[in-house]
Structure formats: structure tokens, C-alpha cells
Amino acid sequence: xxxxxxxxxxxxxxxxxxxxxxxKKATGISLLKREQVVSEIADWEDLRRRAHELRKETVDNIDxxxxxxIESARRNNAIxxxxxxxxxxxxxxxxxxxxxxxxxVVKSKSMITEELHLNTMxxxxxxxVIETDLxxxxxxxxxxxxxxxxxxxxxxxxxxxxxxxxxxLNIPYSDDPVKLTAVxxxxxxxxxxxxxxxxxxVNFATADTGTLTIVENEANARLCTTLPEVHIAIMSxxxxxxxxxxxxxxxxxxxRSASGxxxxxYVTCINGPRSYHNPDGPRxxxxxxxxxxxxxxxxxxxWKEALxxxxxxxxxxxxxxxxxxxxxxxxSVYPGPIGSVITPTLFNMKDAQDLPFASSLCGAxxxxxxxxIDLHHHLLFERREIVNRGYKSSVExxxxxxxxxxxxxxxxxxxxxxxxxxxxxxxxxxxxxxxxTPHRQFPRIPLRSFRSIMRSDKKHGK
Amino acid sequence: MENKLLYRFxxxxxxxxxxxxxxxxxxxxxDILNSKYMFEKxxxxxxxxxxxxxQLSGLPGMCIDEVKxxxxxxxxGEAKLGVTFCDGLIAETGTVVLINHPSEPRELSLLPExxxxxxxxxxxYESLDKCFTKIKQLYPxxxxxxxxxxxxxxxxxxxxxxxxxGVHGPVEFGVIIIGSR
Numbered sequence: 001x002x003x004x005x006x007x008x009x010x011x012x013x014x015x016x017x018x019x020x021x022x023x024k025k026a027t028g029i030s031l032l033k034r035e036q037v038v039s040e041i042a043d044w045e046d047l048r049r050r051a052h053e054l055r056k057e058t059v060d061n062i063d064x065x066x067x068x069x070i071e072s073a074r075r076n077n078a079i080x081x082x083x084x085x086x087x088x089x090x091x092x093x094x095x096x097x098x099x100x101x102x103x104x105v106v107k108s109k110s111m112i113t114e115e116l117h118l119n120t121m122x123x124x125x126x127x128x129v130i131e132t133d134l135x136x137x138x139x140x141x142x143x144x145x146x147x148x149x150x151x152x153x154x155x156x157x158x159x160x161x162x163x164x165x166x167x168x169l170n171i172p173y174s175d176d177p178v179k180l181t182a183v184x185x186x187x188x189x190x191x192x193x194x195x196x197x198x199x200x201x202v203n204f205a206t207a208d209t210g211t212l213t214i215v216e217n218e219a220n221a222r223l224c225t226t227l228p229e230v231h232i233a234i235m236s237x238x239x240x241x242x243x244x245x246x247x248x249x250x251x252x253x254x255x256r257s258a259s260g261x262x263x264x265x266y267v268t269c270i271n272g273p274r275s276y277h278n279p280d281g282p283r284x285x286x287x288x289x290x291x292x293x294x295x296x297x298x299x300x301x302x303w304k305e306a307l308x309x310x311x312x313x314x315x316x317x318x319x320x321x322x323x324x325x326x327x328x329x330x331x332s333v334y335p336g337p338i339g340s341v342i343t344p345t346l347f348n349m350k351d352a353q354d355l356p357f358a359s360s361l362c363g364a365x366x367x368x369x370x371x372x373i374d375l376h377h378h379l380l381f382e383r384r385e386i387v388n389r390g391y392k393s394s395v396e397x398x399x400x401x402x403x404x405x406x407x408x409x410x411x412x413x414x415x416x417x418x419x420x421x422x423x424x425x426x427x428x429x430x431x432x433x434x435x436x437t438p439h440r441q442f443p444r445i446p447l448r449s450f451r452s453i454m455r456s457d458k459k460h461g462k
Numbered sequence: 463m464e465n466k467l468l469y470r471f472x473x474x475x476x477x478x479x480x481x482x483x484x485x486x487x488x489x490x491x492x493d494i495l496n497s498k499y500m501f502e503k504x505x506x507x508x509x510x511x512x513x514x515x516x517q518l519s520g521l522p523g524m525c526i527d528e529v530k531x532x533x534x535x536x537x538x539g540e541a542k543l544g545v546t547f548c549d550g551l552i553a554e555t556g557t558v559v560l561i562n563h564p565s566e567p568r569e570l571s572l573l574p575e576x577x578x579x580x581x582x583x584x585x586x587y588e589s590l591d592k593c594f595t596k597i598k599q600l601y602p603x604x605x606x607x608x609x610x611x612x613x614x615x616x617x618x619x620x621x622x623x624x625x626x627x628g629v630h631g632p633v634e635f636g637v638i639i640i641g642s643r
Contacts, residue, residue: 151620177624209603265614265616268610270608
């Protein structure tokens with residue numbers, strides 16, 4: 001799937017009334033719950049500002065924070081691996097699994113592993129990967145990819161899931177979420193007890209104490225980080241925050257923004273493998289840190305803000321475009337407004353050139369972002385970059401030059417209005433405007449412009 | 463002040479699907495447990511810290527310290543109820559702070575179907591900031607054990623945003639606070 005086919009997939013998604021109603025319902029519930037728990041915090045704006053400053057501080061000094069985090073993690077007896085690119089990260093992870101001769105790994109939800117296409121790589125090498133987050137388990141059974149960063153199966157109805165479980169797990173058809181969840185619990189508990197390697201992502205990594213923090217509701221990440229002998233935690237460099245003292249701030253922002261909870265059911269702060277200080281848990285803790293173009297992006301004066309993201313998904317829920325097309329249309333691991341900012345800047349601007357245009361620039365994403373990323377302005381600036389790189393057609397360019405020429409003179413604007421009125425009158429409802437009229441009617445243009453009404457009113461002394 | 467925190471903690475826990483009871487003294491705890499759970503003694507496993515740090519003995523169930531480390535996982539996998547102590551209660555969010563401890567392994571609050579925490583009213587903090595500051599004072603850098611924050615039973619909303627309680631972790635979560643209203 002490529003982000004270069006956004007328009008095609010968006011058109012399909014918009015035409016799928018069933019999909020749209022599922023997405024509308026799910027995002028609506030998320031927004032309502034968020035509003036309830038955010039409104040009770042009097043200094044929410046202050047918290048956002050502080051979080052923004054901390055994210056900026058970290059990204060601006062990423063090399064030094066990275067060094068400090070690695071030192072702290074090693075002091076905690078973690079084995080730290082640095083990977084410059086995706087391929088290297090995948091090889092490191094595969095080698096760790098092979099060294100302990102494991103054939104199965106249990107895995108909790110992690111966007112970075114989606115970015116790495118880790119499951120595909122491991123499965124091609126004969127290693128069974130079991131997604132244990134319920135939403136991810138559903139998506140994996142269906143052979144699909146997540147459509148939302150915190151609610152991966154948001155695009156599926158309970159009937160879809162009932163049919164899927166009935167077919168793939170050989171159980172009687174039931175669309176009761178309680179029953180479906182119980183089936184997943186039973187199937188996966190066995191896997192947890194047998195697995196020798198657990199893979200997780202990381203929500204926050206503190207530079208001063210080397211603590212890995214994982215936020216979740218189901219307890220599958222707790223099982224992945226407690227039962228297997230080996231835990232592999234995979235993170236990208238921007239997961240680092242300066243200090244353990246900053247964790248409470250981010251733990252106040254993330255669950256409220258992501259799932260509308262004051263706190264998720266579980267937050268695990270890992271300070272190393274089994275040791276004198278940590279009497280239980282895995283014997284080995286590997287931390288794989290991916291750069292994947294981020295150090296380069298951190299140097300860009302504006303787009304470095306894309307690295308401030310804490311992956312709450314609130315910008316997706318509030319986005320009128322996401323609500324209409326869903327996550328798959330974006331064709332990127334990261335959908336929605338933040339995805340449209342990250343995908344062109346971190347991966348490939350040419351392939352993802354449609355994404356910055358998938359926005360009404362209403363700014364709702366910027367207002368909701370818990371770390372105050374100026375999302376809609378970045379989308380606007382990316383549009384300029386895409387034009388400057390010459391990815392847009394020459395017809396569009398000529399059109400814009402003409403538009404500018406008209407807008408620069410009141411007389412030309414008025415004349416253009418008359419020409420528009422003439423053609424609208426002549427062609428009626430069939431007046432063509434590419435990209436617009438196939439779905440909507442061209443609006444009526446009044447004969448007398450606002451300008452001419454003003455002029456005659458003035459003359460008559462009104 | 464403490465009463466206000468206690469009240470807030472209690473309502474937060476209840477809002478996230480857990481229960482919270484207040485016991486005037488340690489003596490009432492057995493009664494609360496017995497009134498809620500009718501499991502055989504072997505199905506209830508109790509943290510060693512409950513006896514050592516809370517000086518509570520005679521609770522229904524067996525102490526984890528009496529079980530060899532190698533047998534613990536099998537025992538806990540079959541257990542119905544895990545009873546732990548804790549290292550802090552956060553009123554703002556209804557959160558229990560559990561610090562990894564030899565007599566209170568992580569699996570004890572994870573594998574059994576039910577998890578009950580016994581705490582003291584004096585362990586209440588207004589917010590997580592204050593509790594973390596305290597933890598940093600207690601443990602020098604580089605020796606903080608792993609920490610688990612629990613704010614309710616295991617849950618998911620992955621199917622049509624319908625809340626389902628009890629996915630991979632405990633299906634029920636409760637807190638008994640020794641103190642007074």
C-alpha cells in the first residue's frame with residue numbers, strides 16, 4: 001500500500017457509507033470521553049505548553065539526550081542496540097530472537113514495529129509473531145494493517161469481527177464483544193505462558209534514569225514484559241524525555257488525549273532486567289533504538305516538530321478528513337493530520353505528496369494536540385515545499401498564476417466575476433469545475449457583485 | 463485534607479470499574495475478603511509484604527514467600543485472587559503504585575483473575591508528581607526497581623468502542639484502605 005494512491009482510496013472510502021458510519025461513531029465516542037476528562041483540568045493549556053517545551057528541548061538536543069539515555073539504560077543492565085535504519089533494526093531484532101532459538105514471539109501494540117514491517121520480516125524468516133493487543137490481534141487475523149494508532153480495529157464492526165473469529169478460530173458465531181474478548185483472552189494466555197521472547201514498543205524513555213514506560217489497558221504489555229525470558233523493547237530516538245520527573249506530566253496528557261481516561265489501567269515503568277533491584281521479570285532486556293531519518297529531521301527548523309508527537313491519536317479523531325476517509329486511505333503507517341506531517345518529511349515527499357492536501361486547514365488538530373504541534377501550519381508549509389519541488393502539474397501552476405493576477409487588481413476581480421456569472425447563466429447546473437462539480441453543484445453567481453452594491457449604496461447616501 | 467484525598471481516590475477507582483473499601487483497622491480485612499470471595503485457601507495468594515510491612519497475619523490464603531520461586535508461576539496461573547500491598551495511592555487518578563519487590567512479584571498482581579490491594583490511608587498522595595518525587599528520594603539513581611501503576615481492572619474498547627472488562631489481566635480490581643473517613 002502506498003501513500004501515492006491517496007485520492008483513489010479516499011474516493012472509495014467516502015463512497016462506503018458503512019465504513020464512514022463506523023469511523024464517525026468511534027471517533028465521536030473518543031472525542032466525547034476526552035472532553036470530559038480534559039475539561040476538569042484547570043491548567044490544561046499550561047500542561048500543553050510545558051510538554052511542548054520539553055519535547056522541543058529533547059529534539060533540539062537529541063544527540064546528547066540519546067547518549068544520556070543509553071548510559072542510564074546500560075547502568076540498569078539493559079543491552080542497548082542502535083540502528084541507523086529500518087533494515088539494521090530488523091536484523092538486530094531477528095538476531096536476538098535467533099540467539100535464544102525462539103520460534104514464537106508475543107508482541108504488544110507498537111507503531112514503530114509497524115513502521116519496521118517487523119512482523120512480515122520475522123514471518124519470512126520462520127518466526128511466528130503473535131499480536132496480543134485485542135485490536136491488533138483482530139487486524140492480524142484479518143491480514144490487515146491498523147487503521148488508527150491507538151484503536152487499530154476501528155474500521156471493523158462487531159459483526160465483521162464475529163465473522164472473522166468464526167472463520168479463523170473455529171468458534172460459533174457471536175457478535176457479543178464480551179464473548180469475543182473472552183475467546184482472545186483464553187487463546188492468548190497460553191501463548192504468553194509458552195513464549196520465550198516478548199516484543200513491545202515504548203511510550204517514554206527517560207534520559208536520567210533509563211526508565212522505559214509503557215502505557216496500556218489490557219495487561220498484554222505487562223505479560224509481554226514479565227513472563228518471557230527475553231524482552232525486546234523497540235523505540236525510535238524521539239521517545240526520549242529528559243527526566244523521570246517529567247513522566248507525571250506526560251502521563252497526565254497521554255491517556256486523557258488518547259482514550260479519554262484519567263489514567264490507563266496499567267502503566268509499566270521498566271528499570272532493567274531481573275536483578276538484585278528487580279527480583280522478577282525477564283533475564284535479558286534488549287532496547288533497540290531506531291534513528292530511521294529522525295536525526296536528520298530533528299535539524300529542520302520547522303519540521304522537527306513532527307518528532308514531538310506522543311502518538312495519542314487525538315488529531316485523527318477530531319479531523320474532518322480522517323472522519324470521512326478513515327486511516328487506511330492515507331496508505332501510511334501514521335494516518336491523520338500527524339501522519340500527513342510525518343509521512344512526507346520522514347519517508348518520501350514525492351510518494352506522499354497528496355497527504356498535506358488531505359486537510360481543510362481548519363486547525364482542529366493543532367488545538368487538540370497535547371504537545372501543541374502546529375499541525376495545520378506544517379501541512380500548509382509542506383504544500384509549498386511540494387509545489388517548489390515541482391511535483392504539481394503545469395496546468396495547476398498556470399491556474400494559480402492566473403488566479404494571482406486576477407486577485408491583484410479589483411477591476412480584474414470584478415470582470416472575472418462577470419465572466420463567471422455569464423458562463424453559469426449559459427451552462428446552468430452543468431458548469432464544470434474539475435474536482436468540484438462531479439460531487440457538488442456550482443453555486444449561483446449573482447449578477448451584481450458585492451462591490452457594485454456597495455458603490456450604488458454609497459451614491460444613494462445609505 | 464486526608465479525608466478529601468481518600469474520598470476522591472475512592473470515587474476515581476469506582477469510576478474506572480474497580481472497588482474501594484475502608485477498614486477501620488487491619489482486623490476487618492479478612493471479613494471484607496471473605497464477604498467478597500469464596501475461594502479455597504490455595505486459590506488465594508498473598509504478598510509477603512502484607513505480613514512484614516503491614517503486620518497483618520491470619521488473612522485467608524497462602525503467602526507467596528512460602529512458595530519456591532520456581533513454582534510461583536504455575537501457582538499464580540491457577541490462583542483466583544492475588545493480594546498485594548502497595549507503595550502509594552494517587553487520589554487524582556485513582557491509581558495504585560506498585561514497586562517491584564522480592565516478596566511481591568509482578569506476576570502476583572497480573573496472573574490471578576482478581577487483584578486486591580491493601581493500603582494505608584497515610585499512603586495517599588494528591589498527584590503522581592508527589593509520589594514520584596518520594597520514590598526518587600527513597601532509591602538512589604540507578605537502583606529504582608520497576609514500577610507498575612494500576613488504575614482499574616484490565617479493559618479494552620477495541621470492539622466498536624464497547625467497554626469490556628477483563629482482557630489479559632485481572633477481571634476485577636479492588637483496594638482496601640486501612641484508615642478512617
